[in-house]
Amino acid sequence: MSVSFQNVSYTYPGTENGVSNISFDMAPGELLAVIGPSGSGKSTILNLLVGFMKPDAGRILIDGVDITDLPPRARGVGVVFQSYALFPHMTSWQNVAYPLKVRGMAVEERKARALKALEAVGLAAFAERPPRNLSGGQQQRVALARALVFEPRALLLDEPLSALDANTREDMRDEIMRVQQQAGIATLHVTHDQEEALSIAHRVAVMHSGRLLQLAAPKELYDNPVDRTVAAFVGHANLWDGTVGEGGTVMTPVGPLTCDTGGYRAGQPVTVLVRPEHVIAHADAVAAAGAANLFDGMLDHDRFLGAVRRFDLAVAGGKIRGETRNRDALTAVSIPPEHVRLLPPVV
Numbered sequence: 001m002s003v004s005f006q007n008v009s010y011t012y013p014g015t016e017n018g019v020s021n022i023s024f025d026m027a028p029g030e031l032l033a034v035i036g037p038s039g040s041g042k043s044t045i046l047n048l049l050v051g052f053m054k055p056d057a058g059r060i061l062i063d064g065v066d067i068t069d070l071p072p073r074a075r076g077v078g079v080v081f082q083s084y085a086l087f088p089h090m091t092s093w094q095n096v097a098y099p100l101k102v103r104g105m106a107v108e109e110r111k112a113r114a115l116k117a118l119e120a121v122g123l124a125a126f127a128e129r130p131p132r133n134l135s136g137g138q139q140q141r142v143a144l145a146r147a148l149v150f151e152p153r154a155l156l157l158d159e160p161l162s163a164l165d166a167n168t169r170e171d172m173r174d175e176i177m178r179v180q181q182q183a184g185i186a187t188l189h190v191t192h193d194q195e196e197a198l199s200i201a202h203r204v205a206v207m208h209s210g211r212l213l214q215l216a217a218p219k220e221l222y223d224n225p226v227d228r229t230v231a232a233f234v235g236h237a238n239l240w241d242g243t244v245g246e247g248g249t250v251m252t253p254v255g256p257l258t259c260d261t262g263g264y265r266a267g268q269p270v271t272v273l274v275r276p277e278h279v280i281a282h283a284d285a286v287a288a289a290g291a292a293n294l295f296d297g298m299l300d301h302d303r304f305l306g307a308v309r310r311f312d313l314a315v316a317g318g319k320i321r322g323e324t325r326n327r328d329a330l331t332a333v334s335i336p337p338e339h340v341r342l343l344p345p346v347v
């Protein structure tokens with residue numbers, strides 16, 4: 001089942017807020033994550049697809065069929081909400097069977113289907129338990145089974161993991177990927193957690209101020225952000241205003257950097273991106289003599305994060321953020337020219 005947004009716009013009545021001219025196609029079985037800062041339009045996209053709101057302009061298609069004017073129930077879209085929204089007085093299987101009940105299915109058949117759906121999310125043994133006797137992760141899996149039980153044409157996940165602790169969240173990520181792949185359903189996953197998006201989605205859509213800035217596979221998004229906003233939102237980044245110099249250099253507040261200037265000409269303004277993991281830490285500049293883009297400085301922030309250490313080196317003109325596994329003292333960094341990326345300037 002495929003999902004298509006074609007030039008969809010929506011403005012909340014009496015405001016200038018909403019989403020503008022959103023277009024994307026989801027392939028059958030694709031898991032598409034929508035990320036962006038608060039207020040960027042993620043929930044609006046979700047609500048437009050569920051059918052809680054109708055676009056002012058544009059069309060929404062599922063499998064090539066225009067569903068723009070259909071009410072939510074007729075769209076065949078399964079939704080998992082952040083809050084699980086399970087019925088407390090029903091058992092797990094009754095919760096899962098609920099969408100089948102409202103569709104008028106006989107009790108034996110709906111119980112059989114609910115048990116199968118619970119089995120698919122690894123909860124067959126918990127069918128008779130009420131939600132209050134389940135952990136947060138288990139409740140979320142019941143909600144997932146309930147969203148899948150009526151074989152929806154598309155699945156929507158609205159921040160489904162945000163209420164879970166870090167370890168459960170990682171397990172649930174894997175579970176969602178597994179179940180979604182098994183069911184082969186086009187899935188739109190709205191999240192503010194970019195790590196979650198990068199780790200489970202086939203492609204990620206980055207929203208900002210009601211616009212879709214970039215839609216790309218996670219690695220592409222991280223390595224080749226279209227602009228500074230995307231670069232800043234996805235992962236950590238050193239971002240500087242720069243001006244392209246002569247002979248493969250770019251001038252930045254921290255100093256000139258040797259790099260591949262690509263299609264940019266000398267004198268052009270650019271945004272300079274260096275990911276912290278590409279910054280190499282050195283004990284001192286003498287030890288690193290000869291390294292390209294070498295900076296001497298003083299350690300400013302220094303945070304131990306377990307697997308890595310994230311630091312800022314204060315240099316003349318600014319700070320350079322780096323990540324290293326090296327735990328020793330450091331007073332210099334170097335930046336390999338191939339890891340200096342030039343993006344369009346901020347206008």
Ligand SMILES: Nc1ncnc2c1ncn2[C@@H]1O[C@H](COP(=O)(O)OP(=O)(O)OP(=O)(O)O)[C@@H](O)[C@H]1O
Nearest residue numbers: 012015017018037038039040041042043044045192
């Ligand atoms: N009911 C509403 N009435 C008026 N404006 C709204 C309403 N709901 C959202 N907005 C505005 O529409 C824009 C998009 O909001 P939306 O809720 O889609 O953002 P979001 O990315 O989901 O944010 P969050 O991550 O905080 O949930 C924002 O400017 C928001 O203030």
